[in-house]
Amino acid sequence: MLAFTVRRLLLAILTIWVISVLAFAIIQLPPGDFVTAYIAQLSASGASVSEAEAVSLRELYGLGQPFYVQYAKWIVRVIAGDFGVSMEWNRPVGEVIGDRLWLTMLISFAALILIWGLALPIGIYSAVRQYSIGDYLFTLIGFIGLAVPNFLLALVVMYLSFRFFGANVGGLFSSEYELAGWSWDKVVDLIKHLPLPAIILALGGTAQLIRIMRANLLDELRRPYVVTARAKGIPEYRVILKYPVRAALNPFASTVAYLFPYLVSGSVIISIVLSLPTVGPLLVRSLISQDMFLAGTIVLLLGALTVVGTFISDLVLMWVDPRIRHQLD
Amino acid sequence: MLARLFNAKPAVEDAATAEERVAVASQLKLTWWRFRRHRLAMASGVIVILFYLAAGFADFLATMDPHDTESARSYAPPQAIHLFDDVSLRPHVTVLRARRDPRTFRMVHDQATKVDLGFFVEGYPYALFGLIPTTTHLLGLKGAQPGETLHILGTDRLGRDLWSRLVVATRVSLTIGLVSVVISLFLGVLLGGVSAVYGGIVDTAIQRVIEIVRSMPTIPLWMGLAAALPNDWSVTRIYFAITVIIALLAWTDLARVVRGKFLSLREEDFVTAAELSGAGQLRIIFRHMLPSFLSHIIAATSLALPAMIISETSLSFLGLGLRPPAISWGILLQDAQNIEALALAPWMLAAAAPVIVIILAFNFLGDGLRDAADPYG
Amino acid sequence: MVEPRAPGSPILSVRDLKTYFQLDEGIVRAVDGVSFDVQAGRTLGIVGESGCGKSITARSILGIVDKPGRIVGGEIWLRRGADQPVDLATLPANSAAMRAVRGKEIALIFQEPMASFSHYYTVGNQIIEAIREHSDATPRQARDRAIALLDTVGVPQPERRIDEYPFQLSGGLRQRVMIAMALACDPRVLIADEPTTALDVTTQAQILDLLRGLQQQRGLALILITHDMGVIAEMADDVVVMYLGRAVEKGKVDAIFHAPRHPYTRALLRSIPSIMAAPRTKLATLGGSIPHPFNRPAGCPFHPRCDAFMTGVCDRAVPAALAGPDGSEVSCFLYGERP
Secondary structure (H helix, E strand, O other), rough: HHHHHHHHHHHHHHHHHHHHHHHHHHHOOOOOOOHHHHHHHHHHHOOOHHHHHHHHHHHHOOOOOHHHHHHHHHHHHHHHOOEEEEEEEEHHHHHHOOOHHHHHHHHHHHHHHHHHHHHHHHHHHHHOOOOOHHHHHHHHHHHHHHOOOHHHHHHHHHHHHHHHOOOOOOOOOHHHHOOOOOOOOHHHHHHHHHHHHHHHHHHHHHHHHHHHHHHHHHHHHHOOHHHHHHHHHOOOOHHHOHHHHHHHHHHHHHHHHHHHHHHHHHHHHHHHHHHOOOOOHHHHHHOOOOOOOHHHHHHHHHHHHHHHHHHHHHHHHHHOHHHHHOOOO | HHHOOOOOOOOOOOOOOHHHHHHOHHHHHHHHHHHHHHHHHHHHHHHHHHHHHHHOOHHHHHOOOOOOOOOOHHOOOOOEEEEOOOOOOEEEEOOEEEEEOOOOEEEEEOOOOEEEEEEEEEEEEEEOOOOEEEEEEEEEEEOOOOOOOOOOOOOOOOEEEEHHHHHHHHHHHHHHHHHHHHHHHHHHHHHHHHHHHHHHHHHHHHHHHHHHHOOOOHHHHHHHHHHHHHHHHHHHHHHHHHHHHHHHHHHHHHHHHHHHHHHHHHOOOOHHHHHHHHOOHHHHHHHHHHHHHHHHHHHHHHHHHHHHHHHHHHHHHHHOOOOOOOOOOOOHHHHOHHHHHHHHHHHHHHHHHHHHHHHHHHHHHHHHHHHHHOOOO | OOOOOOOOOEEEEEEEEEEEEOOOOOEEEEEEEHHHHOOOOOEEEEEEEOOOHHHHHHHHHOOOOOOEEEEEEEEEEOOOOOOEEEEEEHEEEOOOOHHHHHHEEEEEEEEEEEHOOOOOOOOOHHHHHHHHHHOOOOOHHHHHHHHHHHHHHOOOOHHOOOOOOOOOOOOOHHHHHHHHHHOOOOEEEEEEOOOOOOOOOOHHHHHHHHHHHHHHHHOEEEEEEEEOHHHHHHHEEEEEEEOOOOEEEEEEHHHHOOOOOOHHHHHHHHHOOOOOOOOOOOOOOOOOOOOOOHHOOOOOHHHHHHOOOOOOOOOOOOOEEEHHHHHHHEOOOOOOOOO
């Protein structure tokens, strides 16, 4: 069990490292160097930068030195919490991102909970009542959920609500709370706005998970231990819930590990359509305007948080699976 | 699998019954028979073929030059096609001709006129399959005056014909998926196969790489990579760069499938038998193992394609994938991104329809293929 | 060998049982008209090659045939003490009445102890569940009883083992736990479906000893399903030989072994390795293999592999069961009337 944890932890750290290299590559990719662009940006806004300042900036970022030196300098600053400066906003990147990162995670997490809550009972129903009308119905809905990319769904929901209710359903806050500091009322407001983006984000994943749960359970329902349980004379519903469902739950739970990155990815796109104050719109804007420190930082932080989330879900999974728990002996 | 189970020699030498046909059929034949039973998958297969045909004949199906802009036609709504004029069969559309007043430069609308529809009419010049220069199009207006144009699905902000753009976009969106799938299939089969065949440290390393790729939120990463493509690249170059980026996102699933199949097949009796009879490693892989999971690969491919198409559409939708003047479904949907445009011209959402239809079709097809390939899996 | 008791009235009587599977490809007649009686304190061996319908027969008795399988005909009479006998074939599979029979009156031991346990619960949990389902025992009482049961079946350190997971036990131990679970509610009929197939030879002998001992202590009626003639010889009082869903021969174990009548039974007996045989002689095998169920031959299902095959007779009609001495039966044209 310890070995398992350590292995997972090492893998998570390795993954975060790979992400950080990729993130830095993204920062480095655009032609020209950052300091020149930054100075040009500053002079355009009226401030002037002396030659000495420019030299010290170049020194700070290790420009002109090999990639790995620049990377090392950058990662050391990142670990210290200094993500660099956003050119477009002329403010430290950390400040620009602000609450947006947590809101991204919040939406993804809400969608995850929703997916679980929906896919589990529907998957069980569909497997136990295989080929029933309900099964076909859910399969159909599931296929639609699978086929409609969530940004399209967001577009359609936007259009319909605009058309029939005349309301813009975008955003996560009512206008009066948008710029206000955090308060209890703001949290309540957020909770009110959360369901719609969460549902839109959850649909595709729910469809996928229903299929996984259904297939796993169908598989487990044919196992000998189910016959054993039946032969004991236990009522059918208890046989199913206690044995095959428990077994099917495991691969189901492990799907969280890849569902979470997928949700974070998805949230980036639907945020743009629904103009949610997450990192999504910020990322797209920074990428288009080549505000690379902002873009790179967002990629890094999103990636790192996703990996941490996956790691935690792995640990939970390990705790609930006796086979992994007892790997010690 | 089933073939081996059924391989009991037919006991009775009587007429070739249906049972005996099952007993002697090859793996591929059995797969095909099982596949034929999935009506939905069969229908989806037909739809997929139709889509690719449409992609091949995109210009022939287009009614107007998809790049032809005309501000006078901005956001023109779809025209209804009338089959009958009073009682006689005369397919036509009612065209509201708009023209610029030569002196005031203002738009004036002439009275609505009925213009006949015709098949195989003259239109903008193009080269069929990039080879045969022609001007014939399947559908168009007969004897149209200048300014009289056909817009089955309306026009966009720049007055470009949406239907024509949609069919031309089909070509880009469908082929980008195909090329990506080929690249990721190559990566997947190669790495999955290597992982399974060599095992040990190679396997572990490849497995870790797969785990790492799978635990990253891919879209932000690929967005970053796509955004870094230089602005001055040509449309074709961007197209291939995007293809590669999308393929990098998808190969892990295929690699897992291939590795899993390789590993389970290696334990099978017929592989052991081949080994014992002295067949070489390559011969075993290509002659014995590959045929028995070819159908799995086909199924996995057809399930991977929709993800590719969604990736391209999403990236282009965000303005980070293909760039105009290229036309893809994502680029068309990009025009429908803001609520104002949608409120003004809801037909801009038309590009969503082929996306949904083709993704559904590929999913049903893939499911049918997978069931047929592995009825017990 | 156990001294067979005097045959009384059977606890369980199966009459002309038919269990079919309705598949897309056609109907599979997994069990096609099987009859036998089981008596308290006696062991009935059901023997045949894999795929002959032995296991489906056992599951039919308990009403746990997987879909699309269904009992389409026949009767399964269970006699319980002074009560009226009940026909299990008429009880709905999930009815309370049927569930009261499962585990309580008739218990089942499976072939693969590894796959027959859930690996998400301790063995104790899975035994206690059966006890509490059929009695009012408190959790404490049920646990004590489970420990006692484990002790009975020879599991060492039952207090500790009860909290272990199936994957932590050895194969033999798992099978003992499986037997303990089957005995949880003092059933009167125990069906053991290939109980030793997945075990090594020494463990096999121990498990068979255990079953025999338990049968003597508790007066169990035991149905032993196996493909192993050796196990039959050692354990059974009465034998049913099955081929392709039909009972081709029935009789006392001595009669079956010393005077087999059906060509299939004879072929099965020839295929037992014997230490009496001369060295390096080839072991007799049964030619061909069981035809696929969809490919069921016309006439006597065994005729393509039969060494006494009579053209124009055996491939025309299905032989009826012919009663012989001492309650024996054989279905073969060698003995009865020919068409």
